[in-house]
Amino acid sequence: MTTIGVLGMQGAIREHVHMLEALGADTLVVRSVDDLNRIDGLVLPGGESTAMRRLLDRYELLEPLRENTELPMFGTCAGLILLATEVEGYNAHLRKIPMTVKRNAFGRQVDSFEVDLAVKGIDDAVEAVFIRAPQVASVEANVDVLAEVEEAIVAVRYDKYMACSFHPELTDDLSMHRYFLDMVEATKRQLA
Amino acid sequence: MEKRQVGTDKVKRGMAEMQKGGVIMDVINAEQAKIAEAAGAVAVMALERVPSDIRKMGGVARMADPTIIEDVMGAVSVPVMAKCRIGHIAEARVLESMGVDFIDESEVLTPADEEFHLYKRDYNAPFVCGARDLGEASRRIGEGAAMIRTKGEPGTGNIVEAVRHMRTVQAQVKRLLSMSVDEVMTEARDLGAPFEVLMQIREAGRLPVVNFAAGGIATPADAALMMHLGADGVFVGSGIFKAENPEKFARAIVEATTYHDDYERIAHLSKGLGEAMKGLDVRTLKPEELMAPRGW
Numbered sequence: 001m002t003t004i005g006v007l008g009m010q011g012a013i014r015e016h017v018h019m020l021e022a023l024g025a026d027t028l029v030v031r032s033v034d035d036l037n038r039i040d041g042l043v044l045p046g047g048e049s050t051a052m053r054r055l056l057d058r059y060e061l062l063e064p065l066r067e068n069t070e071l072p073m074f075g076t077c078a079g080l081i082l083l084a085t086e087v088e089g090y091n092a093h094l095r096k097i098p099m100t101v102k103r104n105a106f107g108r109q110v111d112s113f114e115v116d117l118a119v120k121g122i123d124d125a126v127e128a129v130f131i132r133a134p135q136v137a138s139v140e141a142n143v144d145v146l147a148e149v150e151e152a153i154v155a156v157r158y159d160k161y162m163a164c165s166f167h168p169e170l171t172d173d174l175s176m177h178r179y180f181l182d183m184v185e186a187t188k189r190q191l192a
Numbered sequence: 193m194e195k196r197q198v199g200t201d202k203v204k205r206g207m208a209e210m211q212k213g214g215v216i217m218d219v220i221n222a223e224q225a226k227i228a229e230a231a232g233a234v235a236v237m238a239l240e241r242v243p244s245d246i247r248k249m250g251g252v253a254r255m256a257d258p259t260i261i262e263d264v265m266g267a268v269s270v271p272v273m274a275k276c277r278i279g280h281i282a283e284a285r286v287l288e289s290m291g292v293d294f295i296d297e298s299e300v301l302t303p304a305d306e307e308f309h310l311y312k313r314d315y316n317a318p319f320v321c322g323a324r325d326l327g328e329a330s331r332r333i334g335e336g337a338a339m340i341r342t343k344g345e346p347g348t349g350n351i352v353e354a355v356r357h358m359r360t361v362q363a364q365v366k367r368l369l370s371m372s373v374d375e376v377m378t379e380a381r382d383l384g385a386p387f388e389v390l391m392q393i394r395e396a397g398r399l400p401v402v403n404f405a406a407g408g409i410a411t412p413a414d415a416a417l418m419m420h421l422g423a424d425g426v427f428v429g430s431g432i433f434k435a436e437n438p439e440k441f442a443r444a445i446v447e448a449t450t451y452h453d454d455y456e457r458i459a460h461l462s463k464g465l466g467e468a469m470k471g472l473d474v475r476t477l478k479p480e481e482l483m484a485p486r487g488w
Contacts, residue, residue: 009450010213010234012206031451047210047234048270054232055450077210090269103269109293110316112203113196131206132271132293149196170206 002184005030005039009055011047011078015169019177033064041072041184044079046131046167049103052078053093065094072160072187074180080163081134088137097158098140105135105152117166119147119155119176127173128154128166135165160187199316204338207271207294207318208402211235211339211425215415215446216404218242218429221260222267228432231442235271235294237427238264243300243347244430244469247481253301255283258290265291273320278487279305288317294339296320299486300346300429309487312336322406324357324484326364327383330393331488333401334386340399342423343484344407347430349471351408351417353484358405358421368393407484410435410468412448412458419452436466 006016008029017027020043028039036042042065044052056062073096075083082093086100106112109132116125126147136153139145147155147164155164160183168176197203214234219225225236240256241249255276265272271293276283278297283304287295297310299322312319313336322343323329329340342361344354368379368390376394380387392400405418406427415426426449435441444461451457479485 012209012212014212015209047212048214050229050270051214051232051234051446054230054446058447108291109207109271109318110288110291111198112207113198114200114202115196129202129206131203131210167206170202170209 001026002041002181002188003028003039004181004184005035005042007042007044007052007079009047009052009059011045011052012076012167012169013045016043016045016076016177019169019174020181023174023177023181025181032059033061036064036068036071039071040188041074041180043180044073044075044082045169046077046079049078049081049093052082056093062093070187070191072180072184074161074177074183075163076167076169077131077133077165080136080165083161083163084136096161097143097156097163099143099153099156099158100137100139101134102137103134104132105137106130106133108132115149117147117149117154120144121146122175122179124175126168126175127171128164128168129170130154130166133165157183201338204318205401208320208339211271211404212402213450214425215442215449216273216425216427217432217442218427219264219433222263224433224438225264225268225272227439228442229268229270231439232446233270233442234425235273236264236268237273237275237296237429238292239275242430242433243483244349244434245347246300247347253277255280255287255301258286261287261290261292275301276310277301278303279308279310281310284310284315284317284319288315292317294318294320297337298322299343299483303486309335312338320404322484322487323361325360325383326368327385328488329361329399329403330383330385330389333389333399337401339401339404341404341406341427344405344409345474345477346407346483347472348408348474348477349410349431349434349469350474351410351414353474354405354408354414354418355421357407357484358418358423361399361403362422365393365398369397409445410471412444412462412465415445416448416452416455416458419449425449430469434469436468440465441468
Protein backbone atom coordinates (compact mmCIF):
# COMPACT_ATOMS: atom_id res chain seq x y z
CA MET A 1 0.00 0.00 0.00
CA THR A 2 1.22 3.47 -0.84
CA THR A 3 0.99 6.14 1.87
CA ILE A 4 1.08 9.78 0.88
CA GLY A 5 1.70 12.49 3.45
CA VAL A 6 0.11 15.92 3.21
CA LEU A 7 2.11 18.64 4.95
CA GLY A 8 -0.26 19.76 7.72
CA MET A 9 0.87 23.25 8.65
CA GLN A 10 -1.89 25.34 7.11
CA GLY A 11 -3.99 25.63 3.91
CA ALA A 12 -5.93 23.15 1.76
CA ILE A 13 -4.93 19.99 3.64
CA ARG A 14 -8.30 18.21 3.75
CA GLU A 15 -8.87 18.62 0.00
CA HIS A 16 -5.60 16.86 -0.91
CA VAL A 17 -6.39 14.06 1.53
CA HIS A 18 -9.79 13.52 -0.12
CA MET A 19 -8.30 13.36 -3.62
CA LEU A 20 -5.54 10.93 -2.65
CA GLU A 21 -8.04 8.70 -0.86
CA ALA A 22 -10.33 8.78 -3.90
CA LEU A 23 -7.38 7.31 -5.83
CA GLY A 24 -6.95 4.50 -3.29
CA ALA A 25 -3.88 5.78 -1.43
CA ASP A 26 -3.45 5.82 2.34
CA THR A 27 -2.83 9.30 3.70
CA LEU A 28 -1.15 10.89 6.69
CA VAL A 29 -1.25 14.55 7.73
CA VAL A 30 2.43 15.34 8.38
CA ARG A 31 3.22 17.60 11.32
CA SER A 32 6.46 16.20 12.75
CA VAL A 33 9.77 14.76 11.60
CA ASP A 34 8.81 11.23 12.67
CA ASP A 35 5.90 11.27 10.23
CA LEU A 36 8.37 11.44 7.33
CA ASN A 37 9.48 7.84 7.96
CA ARG A 38 5.95 6.56 7.48
CA ILE A 39 5.22 7.92 4.01
CA ASP A 40 6.20 7.15 0.40
CA GLY A 41 5.51 10.61 -0.99
CA LEU A 42 4.65 14.09 0.28
CA VAL A 43 2.18 16.71 -0.95
CA LEU A 44 2.89 20.34 -0.11
CA PRO A 45 -0.54 21.97 -0.25
CA GLY A 46 -1.68 25.43 -1.25
CA GLY A 47 -1.86 28.03 1.50
CA GLU A 48 0.23 31.04 2.41
CA SER A 49 3.89 30.24 1.72
CA THR A 50 5.21 32.80 4.23
CA ALA A 51 3.02 31.38 7.02
CA MET A 52 3.99 27.80 6.14
CA ARG A 53 7.68 28.67 6.13
CA ARG A 54 7.47 30.18 9.63
CA LEU A 55 5.86 27.00 10.90
CA LEU A 56 8.37 24.74 9.11
CA ASP A 57 11.16 26.66 10.82
CA ARG A 58 9.54 26.61 14.21
CA TYR A 59 8.76 22.91 14.12
CA GLU A 60 12.15 21.90 12.79
CA LEU A 61 10.83 20.36 9.59
CA LEU A 62 12.77 22.59 7.19
CA GLU A 63 16.20 20.95 7.53
CA PRO A 64 14.92 17.33 7.53
CA LEU A 65 12.93 18.06 4.36
CA ARG A 66 15.90 19.81 2.72
CA GLU A 67 18.22 16.91 3.52
CA ASN A 68 15.79 14.19 2.45
CA THR A 69 16.70 13.05 -1.06
CA GLU A 70 14.47 9.99 -1.31
CA LEU A 71 10.95 11.27 -0.77
CA PRO A 72 8.98 12.23 -3.91
CA MET A 73 7.17 15.56 -3.44
CA PHE A 74 4.31 17.37 -5.18
CA GLY A 75 3.78 21.06 -4.46
CA THR A 76 0.68 23.06 -5.45
CA CYS A 77 0.81 26.89 -5.48
CA ALA A 78 2.52 27.73 -2.16
CA GLY A 79 3.98 24.20 -2.38
CA LEU A 80 5.59 25.08 -5.73
CA ILE A 81 7.24 28.07 -4.04
CA LEU A 82 8.53 25.82 -1.23
CA LEU A 83 10.17 23.46 -3.79
CA ALA A 84 12.06 26.09 -5.85
CA THR A 85 15.80 26.70 -5.57
CA GLU A 86 15.24 30.44 -6.13
CA VAL A 87 12.34 32.73 -5.12
CA GLU A 88 12.46 36.25 -6.57
CA GLY A 89 12.92 38.75 -3.73
CA TYR A 90 12.78 36.12 -0.95
CA ASN A 91 14.91 33.35 0.52
CA ALA A 92 14.35 29.90 -1.00
CA HIS A 93 12.85 27.13 1.15
CA LEU A 94 13.32 23.40 0.37
CA ARG A 95 15.40 23.92 -2.82
CA LYS A 96 14.41 20.78 -4.67
CA ILE A 97 13.62 21.92 -8.23
CA PRO A 98 16.23 24.07 -10.04
CA MET A 99 13.96 26.92 -11.03
CA THR A 100 13.23 30.54 -10.17
CA VAL A 101 9.68 31.38 -9.11
CA LYS A 102 7.91 34.70 -8.87
CA ARG A 103 5.24 35.00 -6.17
CA ASN A 104 1.77 36.45 -6.89
CA ALA A 105 2.86 36.73 -10.52
CA PHE A 106 -0.64 36.88 -12.03
CA GLY A 107 -1.66 39.82 -9.80
CA ARG A 108 -3.84 40.14 -6.73
CA GLN A 109 -6.95 38.14 -5.81
CA VAL A 110 -9.26 40.03 -8.23
CA ASP A 111 -7.05 38.68 -11.06
CA SER A 112 -7.31 35.05 -9.87
CA PHE A 113 -8.84 32.80 -12.54
CA GLU A 114 -9.73 29.32 -13.72
CA VAL A 115 -8.93 27.84 -17.11
CA ASP A 116 -8.81 24.46 -18.90
CA LEU A 117 -5.15 23.62 -19.26
CA ALA A 118 -3.17 21.22 -21.47
CA VAL A 119 -0.65 19.31 -19.34
CA LYS A 120 2.10 17.17 -20.88
CA GLY A 121 1.56 13.50 -20.04
CA ILE A 122 -2.19 13.92 -19.27
CA ASP A 123 -4.65 13.21 -22.08
CA ASP A 124 -7.57 15.50 -21.23
CA ALA A 125 -7.38 19.19 -20.38
CA VAL A 126 -6.90 19.75 -16.64
CA GLU A 127 -9.29 21.97 -14.69
CA ALA A 128 -6.88 24.54 -13.27
CA VAL A 129 -7.75 27.10 -10.56
CA PHE A 130 -5.15 29.85 -10.08
CA ILE A 131 -5.35 31.85 -6.82
CA ARG A 132 -2.83 34.65 -6.31
CA ALA A 133 -0.67 32.18 -8.15
CA PRO A 134 3.08 32.10 -8.66
CA GLN A 135 4.80 31.59 -12.03
CA VAL A 136 8.01 29.80 -12.84
CA ALA A 137 10.17 32.59 -14.28
CA SER A 138 12.97 30.28 -15.47
CA VAL A 139 14.07 26.65 -15.22
CA GLU A 140 17.35 24.84 -15.73
CA ALA A 141 17.56 22.76 -18.92
CA ASN A 142 16.93 19.42 -17.17
CA VAL A 143 13.56 20.50 -15.72
CA ASP A 144 10.59 19.16 -17.69
CA VAL A 145 7.99 21.88 -18.35
CA LEU A 146 4.51 20.29 -18.14
CA ALA A 147 2.20 23.28 -18.71
CA GLU A 148 2.13 26.96 -19.60
CA VAL A 149 -0.48 29.74 -19.50
CA GLU A 150 0.22 32.33 -22.19
CA GLU A 151 3.93 31.41 -22.16
CA ALA A 152 4.23 31.53 -18.36
CA ILE A 153 5.39 28.17 -16.94
CA VAL A 154 2.84 26.82 -14.44
CA ALA A 155 3.72 23.12 -14.02
CA VAL A 156 7.05 21.28 -13.94
CA ARG A 157 8.61 17.93 -13.18
CA TYR A 158 12.19 17.26 -12.16
CA ASP A 159 13.67 14.03 -10.82
CA LYS A 160 11.12 12.80 -8.21
CA TYR A 161 9.51 16.20 -7.75
CA MET A 162 6.55 17.85 -9.43
CA ALA A 163 4.94 21.23 -8.87
CA CYS A 164 2.14 23.37 -10.27
CA SER A 165 1.01 26.98 -9.75
CA PHE A 166 -2.66 26.00 -9.66
CA HIS A 167 -4.89 24.07 -7.25
CA PRO A 168 -6.04 20.66 -8.55
CA GLU A 169 -7.28 20.02 -4.99
CA LEU A 170 -10.08 22.59 -5.42
CA THR A 171 -11.65 20.66 -8.32
CA ASP A 172 -12.95 17.12 -8.94
CA ASP A 173 -10.18 16.52 -11.48
CA LEU A 174 -7.94 13.75 -10.12
CA SER A 175 -5.46 13.66 -13.02
CA MET A 176 -2.58 15.61 -11.42
CA HIS A 177 -2.77 13.51 -8.26
CA ARG A 178 -2.88 10.31 -10.35
CA TYR A 179 0.25 11.50 -12.17
CA PHE A 180 2.00 12.04 -8.82
CA LEU A 181 0.90 8.66 -7.43
CA ASP A 182 2.31 6.96 -10.54
CA MET A 183 5.60 8.80 -9.91
CA VAL A 184 5.66 7.71 -6.27
CA GLU A 185 4.97 4.08 -7.18
CA ALA A 186 7.71 4.13 -9.86
CA THR A 187 10.17 5.53 -7.28
CA LYS A 188 9.17 2.82 -4.82
CA ARG A 189 9.83 0.10 -7.40
CA GLN A 190 13.25 1.56 -8.16
CA LEU A 191 14.21 1.56 -4.50
CA ALA A 192 12.96 -2.00 -3.95
CA MET B 193 -13.47 26.88 -21.07
CA GLU B 194 -10.73 28.25 -23.34
CA LYS B 195 -10.36 31.65 -21.75
CA ARG B 196 -9.44 32.67 -18.24
CA GLN B 197 -12.48 33.17 -16.05
CA VAL B 198 -12.14 35.54 -13.10
CA GLY B 199 -14.41 36.03 -10.07
CA THR B 200 -15.90 32.50 -10.17
CA ASP B 201 -17.16 30.71 -7.04
CA LYS B 202 -14.17 28.34 -7.19
CA VAL B 203 -11.68 31.19 -7.34
CA LYS B 204 -13.33 33.15 -4.51
CA ARG B 205 -14.09 30.23 -2.20
CA GLY B 206 -10.71 28.68 -3.02
CA MET B 207 -8.98 31.85 -1.83
CA ALA B 208 -10.64 31.36 1.56
CA GLU B 209 -9.68 27.66 1.58
CA MET B 210 -6.01 28.71 1.41
CA GLN B 211 -6.41 30.62 4.68
CA LYS B 212 -7.53 27.53 6.61
CA GLY B 213 -5.74 26.69 9.82
CA GLY B 214 -4.42 30.23 9.93
CA VAL B 215 -4.83 33.48 11.81
CA ILE B 216 -6.01 36.73 10.20
CA MET B 217 -4.91 39.77 12.20
CA ASP B 218 -6.29 43.31 12.41
CA VAL B 219 -3.62 45.95 11.73
CA ILE B 220 -3.80 49.73 11.52
CA ASN B 221 -0.51 50.52 9.76
CA ALA B 222 2.37 49.04 7.74
CA GLU B 223 4.50 48.43 10.82
CA GLN B 224 1.84 46.31 12.52
CA ALA B 225 1.23 44.48 9.22
CA LYS B 226 4.92 43.49 9.08
CA ILE B 227 4.80 42.24 12.68
CA ALA B 228 1.71 40.18 11.83
CA GLU B 229 3.31 38.70 8.70
CA ALA B 230 6.53 37.87 10.55
CA ALA B 231 4.50 36.09 13.24
CA GLY B 232 2.93 33.85 10.56
CA ALA B 233 -0.46 35.53 9.94
CA VAL B 234 -2.09 34.13 6.76
CA ALA B 235 -3.64 37.54 5.99
CA VAL B 236 -4.09 40.95 7.56
CA MET B 237 -7.18 43.13 7.91
CA ALA B 238 -6.28 46.79 7.28
CA LEU B 239 -8.29 49.13 9.52
CA GLU B 240 -8.27 52.69 10.76
CA ARG B 241 -9.03 51.53 14.30
CA VAL B 242 -9.29 48.12 15.93
CA PRO B 243 -12.78 47.25 17.25
CA SER B 244 -12.02 48.06 20.91
CA ASP B 245 -11.00 51.60 19.86
CA ILE B 246 -14.08 51.91 17.65
CA ARG B 247 -16.10 51.19 20.80
CA LYS B 248 -14.24 53.82 22.78
CA MET B 249 -14.43 56.51 20.06
CA GLY B 250 -18.13 56.11 19.40
CA GLY B 251 -19.59 58.00 16.43
CA VAL B 252 -19.94 56.48 12.95
CA ALA B 253 -17.30 53.89 11.97
CA ARG B 254 -16.62 53.83 8.21
CA MET B 255 -14.31 52.22 5.65
CA ALA B 256 -10.63 52.98 6.45
CA ASP B 257 -8.72 55.77 4.73
CA PRO B 258 -7.41 54.22 1.46
CA THR B 259 -3.91 55.50 2.35
CA ILE B 260 -3.76 53.06 5.28
CA ILE B 261 -4.95 50.19 3.12
CA GLU B 262 -2.42 51.03 0.39
CA ASP B 263 0.42 51.29 2.92
CA VAL B 264 -0.44 47.86 4.28
CA MET B 265 -0.75 46.38 0.76
CA GLY B 266 2.70 47.75 -0.03
CA ALA B 267 4.26 46.42 3.16
CA VAL B 268 3.36 42.71 3.09
CA SER B 269 3.05 39.84 0.61
CA VAL B 270 0.24 38.02 2.45
CA PRO B 271 -3.33 38.88 1.32
CA VAL B 272 -4.81 42.14 2.57
CA MET B 273 -8.45 42.35 3.63
CA ALA B 274 -10.45 45.50 4.40
CA LYS B 275 -13.89 46.27 5.82
CA CYS B 276 -16.83 48.07 4.26
CA ARG B 277 -20.09 48.95 5.98
CA ILE B 278 -23.01 46.51 5.64
CA GLY B 279 -24.86 47.35 2.42
CA HIS B 280 -22.43 50.10 1.37
CA ILE B 281 -22.11 49.38 -2.36
CA ALA B 282 -19.74 52.30 -3.02
CA GLU B 283 -17.28 51.44 -0.23
CA ALA B 284 -17.21 47.84 -1.50
CA ARG B 285 -16.54 48.98 -5.08
CA VAL B 286 -13.80 51.34 -3.89
CA LEU B 287 -12.07 48.51 -2.02
CA GLU B 288 -12.43 46.22 -5.04
CA SER B 289 -10.94 48.89 -7.34
CA MET B 290 -7.93 49.16 -5.02
CA GLY B 291 -7.25 45.45 -5.47
CA VAL B 292 -8.03 44.48 -1.87
CA ASP B 293 -7.83 40.66 -1.73
CA PHE B 294 -10.91 40.06 0.45
CA ILE B 295 -13.69 42.44 1.54
CA ASP B 296 -15.32 42.08 4.95
CA GLU B 297 -18.90 43.36 4.92
CA SER B 298 -18.68 43.98 8.62
CA GLU B 299 -20.91 44.71 11.59
CA VAL B 300 -17.86 46.26 13.29
CA LEU B 301 -18.54 49.35 11.15
CA THR B 302 -21.79 51.28 11.42
CA PRO B 303 -24.24 49.74 8.91
CA ALA B 304 -25.08 51.81 5.82
CA ASP B 305 -28.22 49.78 5.14
CA GLU B 306 -30.29 48.18 7.89
CA GLU B 307 -32.39 46.14 5.48
CA PHE B 308 -30.22 44.91 2.61
CA HIS B 309 -26.80 43.32 2.53
CA LEU B 310 -24.60 43.53 -0.59
CA TYR B 311 -25.27 41.24 -3.55
CA LYS B 312 -21.77 39.83 -3.43
CA ARG B 313 -21.94 37.77 -6.64
CA ASP B 314 -21.70 41.03 -8.60
CA TYR B 315 -18.07 41.52 -7.55
CA ASN B 316 -14.80 39.88 -8.63
CA ALA B 317 -13.37 40.37 -5.15
CA PRO B 318 -14.41 37.71 -2.61
CA PHE B 319 -16.37 38.65 0.52
CA VAL B 320 -16.41 37.46 4.11
CA CYS B 321 -19.50 38.12 6.27
CA GLY B 322 -20.39 37.64 9.91
CA ALA B 323 -23.07 35.21 11.14
CA ARG B 324 -24.58 34.20 14.48
CA ASP B 325 -26.41 31.11 13.28
CA LEU B 326 -26.95 28.90 10.26
CA GLY B 327 -29.81 31.01 8.90
CA GLU B 328 -27.66 34.12 8.78
CA ALA B 329 -24.66 32.21 7.37
CA SER B 330 -26.87 30.68 4.64
CA ARG B 331 -28.36 34.06 3.69
CA ARG B 332 -24.88 35.50 3.25
CA ILE B 333 -23.74 32.45 1.24
CA GLY B 334 -26.87 32.88 -0.88
CA GLU B 335 -25.79 36.47 -1.61
CA GLY B 336 -22.36 35.20 -2.65
CA ALA B 337 -20.15 35.38 0.47
CA ALA B 338 -17.06 33.21 -0.13
CA MET B 339 -16.25 32.92 3.56
CA ILE B 340 -18.18 33.13 6.83
CA ARG B 341 -16.94 34.17 10.23
CA THR B 342 -18.97 33.80 13.36
CA LYS B 343 -19.57 37.27 14.73
CA GLY B 344 -18.77 36.96 18.42
CA GLU B 345 -18.81 40.35 20.08
CA PRO B 346 -15.96 42.39 18.53
CA GLY B 347 -13.58 44.48 20.61
CA THR B 348 -14.49 42.88 23.93
CA GLY B 349 -11.66 40.36 24.35
CA ASN B 350 -14.45 38.13 25.67
CA ILE B 351 -14.85 34.77 23.94
CA VAL B 352 -18.38 34.01 25.18
CA GLU B 353 -20.31 35.25 22.13
CA ALA B 354 -17.87 33.66 19.66
CA VAL B 355 -18.41 30.34 21.44
CA ARG B 356 -22.18 30.78 21.40
CA HIS B 357 -22.24 31.53 17.66
CA MET B 358 -19.87 28.74 16.67
CA ARG B 359 -21.75 26.17 18.76
CA THR B 360 -25.05 27.34 17.31
CA VAL B 361 -23.88 27.02 13.70
CA GLN B 362 -22.30 23.61 14.32
CA ALA B 363 -25.38 22.28 16.12
CA GLN B 364 -27.68 23.52 13.35
CA VAL B 365 -25.50 21.92 10.66
CA LYS B 366 -25.58 18.60 12.56
CA ARG B 367 -29.35 18.83 12.89
CA LEU B 368 -29.71 19.53 9.17
CA LEU B 369 -27.53 16.53 8.29
CA SER B 370 -29.72 14.25 10.41
CA MET B 371 -32.94 15.39 8.72
CA SER B 372 -34.70 13.53 5.95
CA VAL B 373 -34.94 15.50 2.73
CA ASP B 374 -38.66 16.21 3.11
CA GLU B 375 -37.95 18.19 6.30
CA VAL B 376 -35.51 20.62 4.68
CA MET B 377 -37.99 23.13 3.27
CA THR B 378 -39.60 23.63 6.67
CA GLU B 379 -36.16 24.03 8.23
CA ALA B 380 -35.37 26.63 5.52
CA ARG B 381 -38.54 28.51 6.53
CA ASP B 382 -37.70 28.32 10.24
CA LEU B 383 -34.08 29.40 9.80
CA GLY B 384 -34.90 32.00 7.14
CA ALA B 385 -32.29 30.23 5.02
CA PRO B 386 -32.26 29.72 1.23
CA PHE B 387 -33.39 26.14 0.54
CA GLU B 388 -30.66 25.56 -2.10
CA VAL B 389 -27.89 26.51 0.34
CA LEU B 390 -29.23 24.05 2.92
CA MET B 391 -29.32 21.33 0.24
CA GLN B 392 -25.67 22.09 -0.62
CA ILE B 393 -24.72 21.81 3.05
CA ARG B 394 -26.44 18.42 3.26
CA GLU B 395 -24.59 17.19 0.20
CA ALA B 396 -21.16 18.39 1.37
CA GLY B 397 -21.74 17.50 5.04
CA ARG B 398 -20.54 21.00 5.98
CA LEU B 399 -20.86 24.64 4.95
CA PRO B 400 -19.86 25.13 1.29
CA VAL B 401 -17.44 27.89 2.36
CA VAL B 402 -14.90 28.06 5.18
CA ASN B 403 -16.08 29.30 8.57
CA PHE B 404 -13.64 31.23 10.77
CA ALA B 405 -14.19 32.38 14.35
CA ALA B 406 -14.06 36.05 15.27
CA GLY B 407 -15.10 38.54 17.92
CA GLY B 408 -13.42 38.14 21.30
CA ILE B 409 -10.33 35.97 20.78
CA ALA B 410 -7.69 37.35 23.18
CA THR B 411 -5.35 34.48 24.11
CA PRO B 412 -3.70 31.41 22.51
CA ALA B 413 -6.11 29.19 24.47
CA ASP B 414 -9.08 31.17 23.05
CA ALA B 415 -7.82 30.44 19.52
CA ALA B 416 -7.36 26.74 20.36
CA LEU B 417 -10.87 26.61 21.84
CA MET B 418 -12.44 27.99 18.66
CA MET B 419 -10.51 25.48 16.52
CA HIS B 420 -11.67 22.69 18.85
CA LEU B 421 -15.28 23.84 18.34
CA GLY B 422 -14.87 23.46 14.58
CA ALA B 423 -13.59 26.81 13.28
CA ASP B 424 -11.48 26.60 10.11
CA GLY B 425 -9.25 29.41 11.40
CA VAL B 426 -9.47 32.58 13.49
CA PHE B 427 -9.65 36.34 13.14
CA VAL B 428 -7.93 38.25 15.93
CA GLY B 429 -8.82 41.91 16.14
CA SER B 430 -7.95 43.94 19.19
CA GLY B 431 -6.43 40.88 20.91
CA ILE B 432 -2.96 41.26 19.41
CA PHE B 433 -2.07 44.93 19.23
CA LYS B 434 -3.89 45.73 22.49
CA ALA B 435 -1.80 43.13 24.31
CA GLU B 436 1.28 44.12 26.28
CA ASN B 437 3.68 42.35 23.91
CA PRO B 438 2.06 42.14 20.44
CA GLU B 439 4.92 40.29 18.75
CA LYS B 440 4.97 37.45 21.27
CA PHE B 441 1.20 37.33 21.41
CA ALA B 442 0.89 37.14 17.63
CA ARG B 443 3.36 34.26 17.39
CA ALA B 444 1.74 32.38 20.24
CA ILE B 445 -1.76 32.69 18.77
CA VAL B 446 -0.55 31.42 15.38
CA GLU B 447 1.10 28.39 16.98
CA ALA B 448 -1.88 27.64 19.19
CA THR B 449 -4.11 27.69 16.10
CA THR B 450 -1.91 25.24 14.16
CA TYR B 451 -1.37 22.91 17.11
CA HIS B 452 -4.76 23.48 18.72
CA ASP B 453 -5.00 19.93 20.09
CA ASP B 454 -1.48 19.85 21.57
CA TYR B 455 -2.13 21.20 25.04
CA GLU B 456 1.43 20.77 26.35
CA ARG B 457 2.63 22.95 23.54
CA ILE B 458 -0.05 25.55 24.27
CA ALA B 459 0.93 25.54 27.95
CA HIS B 460 4.53 26.14 26.92
CA LEU B 461 3.81 28.93 24.44
CA SER B 462 1.39 30.68 26.82
CA LYS B 463 4.12 31.24 29.44
CA GLY B 464 5.27 34.77 30.16
CA LEU B 465 3.28 36.43 27.39
CA GLY B 466 2.48 39.50 29.49
CA GLU B 467 -0.98 41.01 29.94
CA ALA B 468 -3.66 40.13 27.41
CA MET B 469 -6.05 42.93 26.38
CA LYS B 470 -8.22 43.97 29.30
CA GLY B 471 -11.59 42.89 27.96
CA LEU B 472 -15.22 43.64 28.71
CA ASP B 473 -18.09 41.71 30.24
CA VAL B 474 -20.60 41.57 27.39
CA ARG B 475 -23.48 41.76 29.92
CA THR B 476 -22.42 45.26 30.96
CA LEU B 477 -22.89 46.55 27.40
CA LYS B 478 -26.10 48.38 26.53
CA PRO B 479 -28.10 46.89 23.63
CA GLU B 480 -27.10 49.80 21.36
CA GLU B 481 -23.42 49.09 22.11
CA LEU B 482 -23.57 45.52 20.79
CA MET B 483 -22.18 44.96 17.30
CA ALA B 484 -23.27 41.36 16.64
CA PRO B 485 -27.00 42.20 16.18
CA ARG B 486 -26.11 44.55 13.28
CA GLY B 487 -27.17 42.98 9.98
CA TRP B 488 -29.67 40.09 9.97
